Structure formats: structure tokens, C-alpha cells
Amino acid sequence: MRLQNRFALIAGAITTIVSLSIGYFAISTAFNSEIQRVDSLITRVSVELDTRDPLSSAVFLADESDSQLIVALLDSSGELFTVRTSKDGKELTASIPEAKSSLGKIRTIGSELRYRGLTFALEQDAYLVLAVPIQDLEGNRNRNIERLALFLAVALLFAFLATRLLTRPDIRKIERLAERARDIASGRNWREEQVARGNSEVDDLSKALNQMVRYLQSALDGERRNSKKMQEFVGDASHELRTPLTVIKGYVELLGRSESLEPQARARAIERLGSEISRMERLISDLLLLAEIGEARGGILDDAINLSDITRVQLTDLKLLDPNREVEDSVTAEVFILGSLPHIQQLIANIFSNIRRHAPADAPVYVHLGYESQGVRLTVGDGGPGLPHEAYTSGIQQFQRFDTSRSRESGGSGLGMSIMQAIVSEHGGTLTLGPSRLGGLEIDIRIPLRDE
Incomplete structure (x- = not known):
């Protein structure tokens, strides 16, 4: 079933339920109110009856009330006589068993013509019956039910048309979205x-x-x-x-x-x-x-790494292997990060190996390590030949050698920078290449701190 028709059916069902509930409550309340009014009349007359002559007093009270009250007598022979007709001339036509069924309690009696009746026992096996015809009340109720049915039909038609009219724009959008989804699935339209x-x-x-x-x-x-x-x-x-x-x-x-x-x-x-x-x-x-x-990458890297110690070990090796090199050392003590210890050791080793391989033995070097607002920062620069300008903007590529001076004969595989970049990314950091203040290459690494 299409969505628009489903919405229309739902709206129709809701309209039906609400209309029937309100209509039934209103019609029932009005009808019961009229029945209570009739019962009140019968009760009032029955209370005011003269026990010495209940028949005469009943007729008198009925005339006084100017109502539809019928007064009837059921004698000992079993015959029912109407003593006083209703205001519009109606007589009591109920059967004897029906008349007796309302003895001492107001009930609805009659078959063809219906009444609200109350029966009293008199002397010598006779009975006094007070009754009010209610066919007019029932007729009003039936007409109200017919009006409710007509209103319900009109309301259903209106709900159906209004629902289709109001949902049409959204239904068309949904149809377009469905068509787009099919196009996306087939790769025709992105x-x-x-x-x-x-x-x-x-x-x-x-x-x-x-x-x-x-x-x-x-x-x-x-x-x-x-x-x-x-x-x-x-x-x-x-x-x-x-x-x-x-x-x-x-x-x-x-x-x-x-x-x-x-x-x-x-x-x-x-x-x-x-x-x-x-x-x-x-x-x-x-x-x-x-x-x-x-x-x-994305796994658990929870080694507590003393980055200061690893850096100082490489600095010591650099000074020992190149005694003529001037080294500016600014390493903060006890700088810790969480990560993979073997990979961080490989990262620092690659940085200093890169200096020894590509910078002259007497080229100066500076190393700065410390905390900053968002994490740890390591900056290593040298006074070597550096890189071509375009190398700083093109980024690190696997197997890339930035110039002919960095040849295979120098021992590199072309993966050193890629390995360094991958290790830093593994730890959520960034690696930036740029010209150093000494004229060579500067490697700037930032690694964010994280909770243990």
C-alpha cells in the first residue's frame, strides 16, 4: 500500500474513532437526560399519591402537571384500563406481564410503543400503573444517530481529501528521495x-x-x-x-x-x-x-615513554660520532607520552640518522623538546643543504628522494620520511617539514597528550 493511501486511512480511522466517541457521548447524554426527566416526573407523582385513593390522586396530579403521564388500572380480572391518556391522547398498550414487571421500580415497558412505567399494588389484587410514552425521545435519538452517520461520512471524505492534499508535497519529496537513492546505488547520480x-x-x-x-x-x-x-x-x-x-x-x-x-x-x-x-x-x-x-594504527598504545631519555641517547650518539658538530641542546627533563615504545624509538633514531646521512659532519644542529599547551613538541633542525622549496609544500611521499644528493648510494630506501610520518600519525600527532634557521631542514613534531 502506498504511503499516501496509508496516511489517508489512518486519518480516516482517527476521524471515525473521534467522531463516534464524541457523537455517542453527546447522543447518549441527551437521551439519558430526557429519560431522567421522565423518571423524575413519575417519581414525583408517585411520592405525592394519596394512599386512601391513589387512583384519583394520580389522575389529579397528572392533570396538574400538564404532562404526558398516562394513568392505567390493572384489575383483578387481568384487564388493563387506561384511566387517563397522555396529553396527545396515547393509551397504555403494554402487555400485562410487562406492566407487572415495573412493580415498585421504574422500567422501560412495551414493544410496539415503549413507555417508562412504574406499577403500584392496590387492594383486591389490582394494580395502578403510571407510564410516560418515550417513542418521541427514541425517535429524536434515532434521528441524531442518522445525523451522526451523515456527519461521519462527510468528515471521512474531508479527512481523506485533506490528508492527500497536505501530504502530497512530502510524498513527492519522498518519491524523489527514493529515486535519488536508486540513482546513488547504481552510481548514475551523485x-x-x-x-x-x-x-x-x-x-x-x-x-x-x-x-x-x-x-x-x-x-x-x-x-x-x-x-x-x-x-x-x-x-x-x-x-x-x-x-x-x-x-x-x-x-x-x-x-x-x-x-x-x-x-x-x-x-x-x-x-x-x-x-x-x-x-x-x-x-x-x-x-x-x-x-x-x-x-x-587505532590500536592500544599505552606504553609510558620518557621521550627526554630517548632523545638524549640519540644526542649523545650524535656528539660522539660527529665531535666537530655544534649541537644546541634544549631538552626538557621527564617529558612523557603514551604510545608504542619501539615505534617512538624508531622515529627518534630516523631523525638523527637523517642528519648524519645528509648533513655535513660539521653542520650545526639544534634540538628542542618540551611541553606546550596541547601536548609535546619536538623540533630538530640542521645546517645541512636542506630540501628544495617545493618539497616543503608537496608533503611526504613514499620512496621520495627530495633531490639527487639524497641518492641510493647514501644508504636510504626512500621510506625514512614515510616511516616517521606514519609513526607520528599513529600517535595522533603532526609532522611538518620546513627550512631551519640554520639554512637546512627542520622537522617539527607535535604529539597530543592523552589520559592514561
Whole structure:
């Protein structure tokens, strides 16, 4: 069943229930009020009867009240005589058993003509019956019921038409939303629907659908970017692995002709084989580390890490390995964060390894570590050659070497910055590359604090 017809049926059902309830209550109340008025008349006359001559006094009281009261006598022979007719000339036509059924209690008697009657026992097995015809009251009640039925039919028609008219705009919106949902599911239409102003629940549904469309578009765009990055990553990884494999294959073929190979050339070939194998090991190790960080992201990182101690260990190694390097050390003691201890150690090691690999041995370095309003900040800068300007705006890419000076021969896999970026992101932080005040590269890391 269509929603609009369902609304119309619901409105009709509610209209029927409300109208019947109100109409029944009103008609019943009016009819019962009239019956009570009749019963009050009969009761008043019965109370004022003269016990010495109840028949005569009943006729007198009926005449005095100028009412529809009928006075009848049921004699000992079982015949019913109307002593006084009603104001409009009606007589009591009830049967003897019906007349006796109201003995001592007001009841509705009669079959064709109905009365409210009260019977009194007299001497010599006779009975006095006081009755008031109520067919006019019942006729009024029946006419009111007919009017209620007519009103109900008109109200139902009005409710049906009004419901269809009032719900038509929202029903059309729902139909458009359903069509849009089908288009979205089939991928034909990803446009956002113009939402009308107002508080309609259908408008809220349209807003929610637009929000879902934006989310799906964002997710689809993200999936496409990730797919593209994955393709680039696989291609770069294949290229990076192919180069040492080609070198290894060449030297293996060279060693295969060892009969004619001089000892010096043989030693050189073995040395190059070892170098390329080590390079492949580093590349595979970096790839595994990146995969590990990706799997752990969003997991529980609850190691209490003394970042100050880890940084000072690397500073000590840097000063020991490069004694001619000027180092500006500003490390706050006891700086703690929650996270993965092995990954944070790898992060700090990569930062200082990057300095030793790419900055001259006498290039100055500054290291600042401390708390700030929202967390922990680590800034490391050097006086080396730095990076091209576009490298600071393009962001970190996997297997990216920012210039030719950072070549494969320096020992890097091109994944160092990617690993650092992944570790910082894993801990909810940010890593920014920029020019240092010494003219080289500055790495600025911010990691937010979180409760234990």
C-alpha cells in the first residue's frame, strides 16, 4: 500500500474513532437526560399519591402537571384500563406481564410503543400503573444517530481529501528521495538535493541523504586516492627491489665465469653482492615496519615513554660520532607520552640518522623538546643543504628522494620520511617539514597528550 493511501486511512480511522466517541457521548447524554426527566416526573407523582385513593390522586396530579403521564388500572380480572391518556391522547398498550414487571421500580415497558412505567399494588389484587410514552425521545435519538452517520461520512471524505492534499508535497519529496537513492546505488547520480527550508521530517531526511552522499563521495575519493597510492607504492617498491636484484643477477653471472675472473674483480663482485643484499634487507625491513604501523594504527598504545631519555641517547650518539658538530641542546627533563615504545624509538633514531646521512659532519644542529599547551613538541633542525622549496609544500611521499644528493648510494630506501610520518600519525600527532634557521631542514613534531 502506498504511503499516501496509508496516511489517508489512518486519518480516516482517527476521524471515525473521534467522531463516534464524541457523537455517542453527546447522543447518549441527551437521551439519558430526557429519560431522567421522565423518571423524575413519575417519581414525583408517585411520592405525592394519596394512599386512601391513589387512583384519583394520580389522575389529579397528572392533570396538574400538564404532562404526558398516562394513568392505567390493572384489575383483578387481568384487564388493563387506561384511566387517563397522555396529553396527545396515547393509551397504555403494554402487555400485562410487562406492566407487572415495573412493580415498585421504574422500567422501560412495551414493544410496539415503549413507555417508562412504574406499577403500584392496590387492594383486591389490582394494580395502578403510571407510564410516560418515550417513542418521541427514541425517535429524536434515532434521528441524531442518522445525523451522526451523515456527519461521519462527510468528515471521512474531508479527512481523506485533506490528508492527500497536505501530504502530497512530502510524498513527492519522498518519491524523489527514493529515486535519488536508486540513482546513488547504481552510481548514475551523485548530486546533492536542494533542501527546502523548514522543519519537515522529509527535509531532515533529505539533509541526511545529502550528508550520506557527501560521505560516500569522500569515501570513494579516498578509496581512489588510496588505490592510486597503492599502485604507485607497488610500482615504486617493485622498481626499488628490481634495481638491487638486477645488480645481484649481474654479479652472480659474473662470478659464474670465475675461471677467467681476477681475484681483485672477484672480491669486488662479492663486496657489491653483500652491499645490494644489505640494501634489500633495509628496504624490506622498512616495508614491514610501515605495514606494522598501518596495522597497529587505532590500536592500544599505552606504553609510558620518557621521550627526554630517548632523545638524549640519540644526542649523545650524535656528539660522539660527529665531535666537530655544534649541537644546541634544549631538552626538557621527564617529558612523557603514551604510545608504542619501539615505534617512538624508531622515529627518534630516523631523525638523527637523517642528519648524519645528509648533513655535513660539521653542520650545526639544534634540538628542542618540551611541553606546550596541547601536548609535546619536538623540533630538530640542521645546517645541512636542506630540501628544495617545493618539497616543503608537496608533503611526504613514499620512496621520495627530495633531490639527487639524497641518492641510493647514501644508504636510504626512500621510506625514512614515510616511516616517521606514519609513526607520528599513529600517535595522533603532526609532522611538518620546513627550512631551519640554520639554512637546512627542520622537522617539527607535535604529539597530543592523552589520559592514561
